[in-house]
Amino acid sequence: MSKKINLKIYNTSTLKQTSKDDNNEEYMTESQIKVINFDSVGGDKYTRNNNLSIQLKTNDVLFLHSDRRYTFIEFKNGKLLDKSNRIDIKKLKDIELKILNSMFVLGDIEKKSLNTLKEITNYILVYNEEKNSPNEKNSISEIGNYFINQGSSLSVGENTFGKDEIICFGLEKFKGYCFKNVHTYSKEEFEEKFVRKYEKLK
Known part of the structure; x- marks a missing residue:
């Protein structure tokens, strides 16, 4: 078990810095x-401080709310689909591993x-809609819902958590399991629903 640390001292990065796609600059x-670069704190620092034999993969960002809640944010600028326009299982497993590792590290x-x-933590995946078109997005949602509701007959784009917001990329299963709420936002939706809201509070 790690020593309890004050996460606020690591609240020194910006959303812009943590959203960088190094492959495409x-x-x-x-x-x-201001946010915490959780790749650094939860991955690199935690691994070294606890003498772990493996390098933990964690979410990109941890946002600290003023009321002691948390939001994890993962940025995915690339294509999340395979050649059949279905969710790339390898990429999905990588996202899932980051989620589980991040919750373990934060809890510790x-x-x-x-x-x-899970009652005070939310999760946001920010994706590039230009590389994941609306039709592809619906296909992804269908696959994601299938993972949770195996055997049920869901139509394309149907959402088990209501009609107002579709949770894509197979991440519906983490709502209520690891997080209070799960969101999958395009870059534009992220600006509208998260950035503008919290920039007003700065």
Whole structure:
């Protein structure tokens, strides 16, 4: 078990910095909102401090809310589909591993159980809609729902958590399991629903 640390001292990165796609030298947001680079804190630092034999993969960002809630953010600028326009299982498993590792590390650092964390933690995946078209997006949602509701007959784009927001990329299963809420936003949706909201509070 790691020593409890004050996460606020690592709240020094910006959303822009943590959204960088190193492969293409692109940023998924220009926002200067302060966040924790969880790849660094939860992955690199945690691995070294605990003498782990493996390098943990974690989410890109941890956002600290003023009311002691958390939001994890993962930026995916590339294509998340295979040649058949279905979710790339390898990429999905990588996202899932980052989620599970991140919740484990956060729980250890903050000395909170999963049952406690899942009531105060949200998750956002930000994706590039230009590389994942609307039709492809619906196909992904269908596959994601299938993973949770195996054997049920869901139509394309149907959402088990209501009609207002579709959770794509097979991530519906983490709502209520690891997180209170799960969102999959395009870059534009992320600006509208997250960035603008919290920039007003700066």
